[in-house]
Amino acid sequence: MQKATIxxxxxxxxxxxQKIDNAVRSLEGVDKESVNVLFNSSKVKLxxxxxxISIKDIENxxxxxxxxVKKSQxxxx
Numbered sequence: 447m448q449k450a451t452i453x454x455x456x457x458x459x460x461x462x463x464q465k466i467d468n469a470v471r472s473l474e475g476v477d478k479e480s481v482n483v484l485f486n487s488s489k490v491k492l493x494x495x496x497x498x499i500s501i502k503d504i505e506n507x508x509x510x511x512x513x514x515v516k517k518s519q520x521x522x523x
Contacts, residue, residue, distance in 0.1 A: 475499030
């Protein structure tokens with residue numbers, strides 16, 4: 447498993463947070479219980495199985511919603 451922190455561009459509304467949360471939780475390989483979208487700091491924290499999904503796939507899912515992904519940090523857990 448990997449632990450990721452994804453820095454986004456500024457989130458402007460709570461519904462943005464909900465869209466990102468739902469999209470990331472629906473991805474195969476993401477630990478649904480670990481997903482945490484932080485509105486004030488515009489970050490997404492999650493754990494994922496890198497055997498099933500890559501950080502690029504997660505970034506692309508967020509990007510497709512129209513939110514800017516600035517950078518990601520990934521650590522093994």
